[in-house]
Amino acid sequence: MSSERIPDDVERTVQTKTRDARLGSGVDDRFNSRLRQAVGSSPFILTKFDKFMNWVRGSSMFMLQFGIACCSLEMIHALMIKHDVDRFGAGVPRASPRQADLIIVPGTIVSKFAPRMKRVYDQMPEPKFVVGMGSCTISGGPFQEGYNVVKGAEEVIPVDIHVPGCPPRPEALIYGIAKLQERVANGESSPVVVKPYELEQFGDLHRDEVIDQLADRIDEDSLAMRYNWGDSP
């Protein structure tokens, strides 16, 4: 299929523009306590307090019970006997995103699912962490060339740690989680490097052929996610 790509000039300009826009920068401030933000400087006691909070966040995490594809099987194995990620305090799965700190994205994300995943991510309370599991969440993995596959989880939500593999062994996932905990405990967080796809109101989307085609089917203010496939990394 890929050999038959039809060049489309209008498309290209839109895509380059969004690509620029997607290169965000800056470290997010989720590790800063309110107290520190209010005080602004870093007196001794606050530093200690922050340290303590980082330790707390790094030591215990509730994870979201979130299975997508093949990788979720190895995730199940990581949770169960033998591997038992609960040893690290990260093995309590919560079914509701409101009570989870950690979301492991275990698998291929396709176009139909991405908006839903974004919504689940948004429903989690801060501070929240994301572990991308498997090559599918890095780049689309074996399915990268698929017409329907989002090329990596980072296209949709910011990812803190990527665990490569197809699927990564449970040990690898546990290593990834432990690494994440280490980083959190050290107060580091990953800078957001790509601006993910957002859910936007349909009426706000850049109008082009595709949008025109759909205009009579989708409500102006219902949310929609637009994929610029040609522009994927």
Added chain:
Amino acid sequence: MSTLEHAPEGAVEVDPDEVVDRLGDRVIGRDEHVNAPAVIIRPDEVVDTLTVMRDEFGFDLLSCVTAEQFPDRYESIYHLKQYADPTTEFSIVVPTDRDHPQSQSAASVYETANWHEREAYDLIGIEYQDHPDLKRILLPDTWTGHPLTDDYNQDKPQVVAYEAHENPLLDHTEGAESDTILLNMGPHHPATHGVLHLKVTLDGEQVADVEPDIGYLHRCEEQMCQQGTYRHQIMPYPDRWDYASAGLINEWAYARAAEDLAEIEVPEYAQVIRTMGAELSRMAAHFLALGTFVLDVYGEFNALSMYAIRDREKVQKILEDLTGQRLMFNYLRLGGVAWDIPEPREEFFENVKKFTDEELPASMDEVHDLLTDNEIFQLRCVGTGVLEREVAKQYGAGGPVARASGIDTDLRRDDPYGIYDQLDWEVITDDAGDVYSRVLVRVREVEQSAKIVRQCVDLLEDWPEDEREIQSNVPRTLKPDPDRRVYRAVEGAKGELGIYIRADGTDKPGRFKIRSPCFCNLSTLPEMAEGEFIPDLIASLGSIDIILGEVDR
């Protein structure tokens, strides 16, 4: 050798000439596929033709509907089979016009055609007339274009809407006494085992209507396979269809179809290894089914689900020794397997024997103790989520789901491949068709699989050293003759896993279609769950044992 004595009951002998005579002028041509005779019929005669085939020639199973696009036409192929004897096959080919691909829908004859035709419409774009609900099934409703056609531009942006769903029964109940609410279950819900979305309409706690909405894991498997070369590039993908460790069975499905297509012989020794591997895979898959089902009924992290996963770990360990991978094996090759049993062989066989002879019986006792003999469990599962035999046939159900509904079908016995026909084992069936019997069938199938593995180990142990041929000679690039078509199936962990390949003279398939058992089994869910309570819906779903990677492909 109980399997050899089995004479298919109720199977009907079919002579292609007779069929053509009976169909009369509906037929516009004849063809021969590798697996079955085919007739080409007019697109406005689909219903009549299929009715005749079903009622007069005994084809009670519509295995698969394949849609294809050619430079000058579209084609839908209906692969017909008989439950009693799956080797009696027939293909009905329906060509349609390239500019207006319209064809009559078969959904009124076979219930299972409903979803299959929706898929064909979604990916290829053939419009089925009189289809009860022709809309996209795998791709989002707002998708533009049909991706498996040759003029589809993959770089085109797409928009996916995130909208609230309407209550489908709203009109029925407006103003009425009882009120219904629509409950969206999934795509992220702990009981859907992945990313399935159920639109459940509730009347109190009772399920008034349920509609599975799939496609949240549609990973373009067919496209991927069409882009890969037969010899090397396709084999990794089957592992990712039914990813519950049933990888080797899936690989075998592809291998079987491709070997028939390219006429490749497989050495006997490799067949034994394949059989053993496939049964190990089946055990691992059934353990997972058991573990997750128990999660649904017991609640999170109970002892039994842990034990199931523990046993699964053991099987995975053996499979890892054999193939080098825990989950995505990529072990079969066209014409054989990738490598021999790992050295030292004795140690490997010891491990397998220890598992099948000592550990498995013990844990099976545990399962029966904690699960199948448990009164509360029986209270929950006996008599709920019933799938009647005839309904199951209509939907093309397969595997444990069909066998629990009293359909005595198993491709390993009825359409033997590998060395299944030389081994001593049984097909497990049950008549009740409820959640309990589906679970029970699966548990007992594990025992049968262990039996098969054990016999394979015995065979392999005594195999003379100089005859251990693991692969036959296969040309470096495979280019099957153009227009050879084959549909071949194996008994997957969930049912009939079929592959249709059309060769186009190159080293890549012209069309690669996967008939997924989970896809058909899942479509029976409304039949099981309507009128039951939410927990029964969950239990039914768990007992169907779906793997979304295979449903959506």
Added chain:
Amino acid sequence: MGLPVTPLETVLLPERIVDALGLEGYGVLGEFVAGLLAAFLVANIMLIMTAVAGPWAKRKIRARFTDAIAVNRVGPFGLLIIVADAVRLLSKEIIIPEGVDRPAWELAPIIVALSALLGFAVIPMGSGIHVADPEVGAVFVFAVASLSSVGLVMGGYASNNKYSMLGGLRAVAQNIAYEIPLILIAVSVVVFAGTLRMSEIVAVQAEPLILVAGIAIPSWFAIVNPFAFFLFLIANLAEVGRNPFDTPEAPNEIIAGYQTEYSGVYFVLFYLGEFIHIFLGGAIIATFFLGGPAGPVLPGFVWFLIKIWAIFLLTQWARSAVPRVRIDQLLDIGWKGLLVLSFLNLILTALIVGVIAA
């Protein structure tokens, strides 16, 4: 009844505090302060216990039942996870979803946690820890314990989420169905003891029943009437919502039931409420059937803790080994099974007590 009643603890905790701190001179105010202090003490004991149970013991026990290990990296035996979990949960962002019914939504978790804590006021915990001992202690404890269902339905309904609503409704249906048998069984105990005062119920059980090899077997109601004890255990499982009766928050069916939409502190309160409820259930069982804080050698309070932890262990055991029943079956069991049996039990008890008295 003719049974001599000698209350074990005649001196309640507030009075002791008054004594110890020399608050006699302050009259009502002094008593009030002492009462507050006593309540504070008891509440803290319970909070500490739930803190141990929730993030740590529950996981460890579950791990034992399932051959796993559970937390062992954070501090010795993973004990520091308690601090980490508690602080983390408290520091999480509180998301207030769109469309919730604000006051009710925020009150609900508080009610749930509070109602369970209130119950401990009248429980004699041995070693002099007993906050209040009203005439109608038994009635009070059941009354406040069942208050929690109000909280559950409030939370479920106010959340504006269908799963929450289902969970809330299930919780109410279940609590009503099991509250009545629970109370009926308790009434049979009260008939036996001839009093509603908790301390006296405990005292009655201290009487030796029979002598076996020189050891006096006390007349704990669990021994006197094992049938009632068994029924009460089952009804209690349903009351605290644990397997096989954990339908209100069955995660695989309705996400987390009534607490689906709660995060941060509110979630902690729900969680806390749940565990305190389990302990309250244990405390009621201990008081009504297991002789309260009575036991040899060790101080009474320790025995009391052992007993309620035993009940906690039982609920966790059920959780890891028993399937959950369906909501309609649950109601069936409640209304058609337990209710009938508990009536039977009550009538029999009444007859027996009548005969003895005569």
